[in-house]
Amino acid sequence: QKEVEQDPGPLSVPEGAIVSLNCTYSNSAFQYFMWYRQYSRKGPELLMYTYSSGNKEDGRFTAQVDKSSKYISLFIRDSQPSDSATYLCASKEPSGNQFYFGTGTSLTVIP
């Protein structure tokens, strides 16, 4: 079992829709949770960074962590065609040396 599991999609939504992207993880020691956006043939771009459980909002993006169920979510409101990309979730232990990534979910927002 991978440390972080993510449905690869693909996910296709109309412009303006609310998008929900999800990951699960197995290591209860994970405390740091990240969402990256990756455009085709580009490096991952950090979108959201959260510590422990709770919600964090940044513009149209909301990251949510539920440590009791080991569930990580990213919500995108009023989705735009420019949001079309692969979204990667990642997790890390406080003293760990590496980030563990999901496989990424491919999102297409249709104009």
Added chain:
Amino acid sequence: GAGVSQTPSNKVTEKGKYVELRCDPISGHTALYWYRQSLGQGPEFLIYFQGTGAADDSGLPNDRFFAVRPEGSVSTLKIQRTERGDSAVYLCASSLGLVNTEAFFGQGTRLTVV
């Protein structure tokens, strides 16, 4: 520049050749990571540096892979006797430190072994 810089952006090499991939982290970032990403997959950990030392090289697949960071800034990932299975995007990331800091990635080096 302000971000993580990786060179070259693309590298095509023949099977059996030696390659070097370079990473220039964000100024002041002491932590540096190398990851490898295959098509349709998430990045997989290779090695982590804190300063000049390789604090964790548990992700290096075999002894053909080696990385250095002699002055605690620029890092070079070295691959000997390349194989077709080494073809992937090699990503470098840096962060201020190990704990409680975000990691920022470069654009990656796309390595193709023919």
